Amino acid sequence: MSDITIVRATDDAHVIELWSHATARIDSPSNHRYFSEGYAQFGLDRGLRSPAYTFAALDDQGHQVGLVAGQGREAPEVIDVMDLPSDRPEAGVELLRHAAETMRDEHALDELALIVFTPPSDVPTELADVVPVVTAVEAAGFAPLVQRRNYALRPADDTWSPTPTRLRLDPVSSLDDPRLRAMHLAVLEGSLDAHHVDGLQRHTVQEVSDEELTFMLKADGIESFFLAVDPDGHDVGLVVGSSWDGTPRGSVSFVGVHPDHRGHGYAAQLTTAMTTRLSEAGVEEIIADTDVTNVPMAAAFGSVAFPQIQTRLDYVLR
Structure with missing residues (x-):
């Protein structure tokens, strides 16, 4: 002492x-x-x-x-x-x-x-x-869990590189939406996110999905959830992003691609779509992050030219 x-x-x-x-x-x-x-x-x-x-x-x-x-x-x-x-x-x-x-x-x-x-x-x-x-x-x-890259983009600076997309974003009306539930469960399959991997080692996939969706609902609001639909009408991904009350800032909180549709550059397209949406809503600075080990998501942020501003070390006490 x-x-x-x-x-x-x-x-x-x-x-x-x-x-x-x-x-x-x-x-x-x-x-x-x-x-x-x-x-x-x-x-x-x-x-x-x-x-x-x-x-x-x-x-x-x-x-x-x-x-x-x-x-x-x-x-x-x-x-x-x-x-x-x-x-x-x-x-x-x-x-x-x-x-x-x-x-x-x-x-x-x-x-x-x-x-x-x-x-x-x-x-x-x-x-x-x-x-x-x-x-x-x-x-x-506290035990170390993961190291993450934190990004911050100011769209007005004209430094980012939007990725062309033909995806349509469908708003989600509630957490009970069966399309949302099915998509989030599918995204968890093979996820490289360390928090997902850690959660799935200790809980069922349904429990992990319920907890994360509930957390994002509280943090971002249901109006921030969008399902991505390709030109053939298939649900291919989920993106969540919101502005922060009382500030000119916002975030791309979640980007997930269905395992059947990975490898087509959809992560970068979803990041572009949400960034554009937030910018048009008046958000001046957009925050995002991903694990250093999540190479595909880091590549998506890189392709859209999100600059890394800091590193984040996540720990947990159990």
Whole structure:
């Protein structure tokens, strides 16, 4: 045990106060945004941040030496804000472990995710600013799950390369749509996504599908779901994308191609179709990501010229 005192935010004003004493220790767009002025209030206003998910470490003089915060609506879904002191590694581990265990216990969570954002790199865990953070994360009990590439495109910059397509996008009216259900189950077959692979090792394909569709419904809304139909009338894929309330930003959240129709460049076409749709709706910056091991999806983003802005390290505590 270190000589720190761990406190939890008592109300929104306390969240903002604790946040104001924290700093981004890793140079990445997400970290700079999380620690920018006004972000904590923005997260609270959107219902994504909460005093219950915000913890700080104080030294014996009462000075703040670390911050950990989770994100979620009804329950914490991920820890994604961390200011862990590199000069006091034991304090960072203690703070992170306490925050994670408290949130898991109070919400009876089977698992809790954690994300570390780093500069674009093939070996981000070897970067000097990243080493102390991932060391603390693993010492606190989190296991590495996957490394992902994060992309951000500004269509107005005219740097992207739309892929021509003859696919039609059919909107989905509800999660009970049998075409949606059938497509998502099919997409999970042979999926290269590490979260899918991990889920399918522990649950049935139906359970994995139900959980992911429900999560995307909460995050994006049913109006963001579209089935892709080829000129012959066959359902060939699913794409989900939405704008983010209160911001000029949005995301291509999901791109999946039916296994019977893979190898025709449909992933790039679906990415193009959703990017165009979001741009026409006024979205100025479009976010996307994929696992570094998902070569076909990375190639799709590359062909459409989505620039990589950072690397994301996904961890899980079970």
